[in-house]
Amino acid sequence: MHASANILVPAYFYPSFDPAQSNWDEMTAAASKTNITAIMNPASGPGSAENSDYTAAINAFRAAGGKVIGYVPTNYGARSQADVLAEVGNYQNFYNVDGIFLDEMSNLASNLAYYQTVYGGIKAINSAYSVFGNAGTNTLEGYLTAADVLVTYENQTGYEAYVPDAWTQNYAADRFAHLLYNVASESTMLSNIALAQERNVGYVYVTDDNNSNLNSINNPWDTLPSYWNAEVNAVATPLPASGLLLLSGFGLLAIGRKKFSAIV
Template sequence: MSRSKQGLAVLSRVLIPAATLLTIAALPAAEAGELPRATEKVKVLVPAYFYPTWWVGSPWDDLNQAASQIPIEAIMNPASGPGNAPNPDYLQAVADLQAAGGKVIGYVPTGYGSRPIGDVMFEIQAYLIWYDVDGIFLDEMGDQLGTLDYESVYCLIKLYQFAVGHKLRVVGNVGVPFPEAEAYLDATDTLVIFEGPLSNPEVVIDFEELPIPPGGAFAPGLYQDPGQEFQVSAVAPNGFLSTYYAREAGSGGFYAGSNAIGASTEATITLNRLDLQPFSLRSIDVARYFIWNEGNDPVTLTFTGQRAGGGTVQQAFTVQAPIGTQAFDTFSFSGFTNLTSVTWQQESGPAGVEHQFDNIRLERMGANFDAYPTEAPYDGLDPWFLQYRPRRFANLVYDVPTADDMEDALDKAIEDNAGYIFLTDDILSNPWDTLPAYWDEEVEAIREFNSSE
């Protein structure tokens, strides 16, 4: 039997009510205080949101190999939580990583404070009973949607140490504005204070992956880019989705080609991010739907951007390419920043619907590791995290393209007082569903740093 299976057996028979445990003790949160970086080694906190196909090999095998070289802590997540029953494949993966010297903690969502404490504790107990994990990862920490008492959850987890016979770590991932995150240190041993991309590069929606047969094809009026980050919808006046009529490049004289799309009926076209986070719109290519459509000339479009903080911004453009010319005009926007959505109309005239569009150029806004923690949106904020031990903080950074970028980001995370770090070249929609292509180089870079301390 691994560790204290007897204690786990007791826990499995008696799910201790939260209210009862709170009357037993109120444990203090993990200590804070300044400590030089040189006294702590870098550890890796891996969101291991990939299935352990141990019989054919999986990234879990790579974690096992790395655990003999650097401190590894993997976040297991069988079903956005522990699921309804123990999974034998995860049982094998957890046992193998622990045997290799690594640690495993269980993912529990908290719904930004909206989940009842009983539901949260039930899932925590399931991880302890089924998998004998080394701790718990509390995601979506915040008070936006409810009043979950995170400090009580922390105390209860610490009390379970007596049943399982070993220490339990509590790692939290905050979803509150950066200045408010410090308060959650009282409910965690380690706090993820950065999770996001390395930078906010330009995104171009070019529709090149559309499966368009010769002559064009109708498609549902809801398009998502390959990264599943942005969507473009076309809604007809009756409230239902319009359809898109998409054309392949070089498909004849009636269309501008270049895998452009346009609504096939009158419609309101809306561009937004799937996660509803802000973005900037740089430019868009627009052409007449039929290049000979004299009946619809001139084609003038008015774009309306909805700002994240309220209010709108508008800009109008008129297609300048001469009638009969198979070409797009590029419209560049001014002031279309910090937007939650952009809308414009597909009008219909004597010659049919009026325009098609292509090459929408955007830029994500918000947190990115290049800006953290001194540039917008962090500029002017108190660097409170420098007052604590590095082991209190974690940085999880995705969309780090190359091994050189990884090494630069690793140096930056260490300099910014992170004790737990994970860097990956994976991207949205799920940037944690595999290990990076440069995983071996990342392990070696961390091993070398730890050896030098």
């Protein structure tokens, strides 16, 4: 059986009323082609009340086969656990989401207990929630007890030289995610996706968005990439059990089969 990856989209953009300009509508159209999980982020968290525009967008996206998780910042373990869990509760009350994205996750041993407690609290609110933890860099193996999926790379440069921790090879690929921005060309996007899969990473997202967008402040996730359709097709294409993957402009890259299992 061949395995395909999942796209994890930091969907930090508002659902537009105009379908021709709505990134959420574009994700919905692609959700039947491959596995897509979108991170919703109405107000650096769920906000204080339900937003009907988000409700309509995420319901349509989920009906098409997508999954939605809610953004919650943790300030690297310095934020009150009660405040974090209160926002998780707001997502539960306001929106039909599939899980939680804990941003600003520490990778220090001294903060592991904090995140284990938060993880337990999230599961107490909804045991079916998938919990994503974003350290954005290599982290300790123990953090797998505090998240179902760990984001171990979030950056715009150096992905080719990045070296994942050896212990990550001992787990299913869908325990890990990588997020790349400011990747200008489609050919580089394709090679990065192949490299992520080779590195046993089950969730990946690559965009040409960057911090220079005048409509945002330090947000390289405020629009889908210009090569979105090509990215969807690349992730939807199963890897061979062993063999070669043809990359546009990059020749042939040897790829081995990786194990993927479902998050429930």
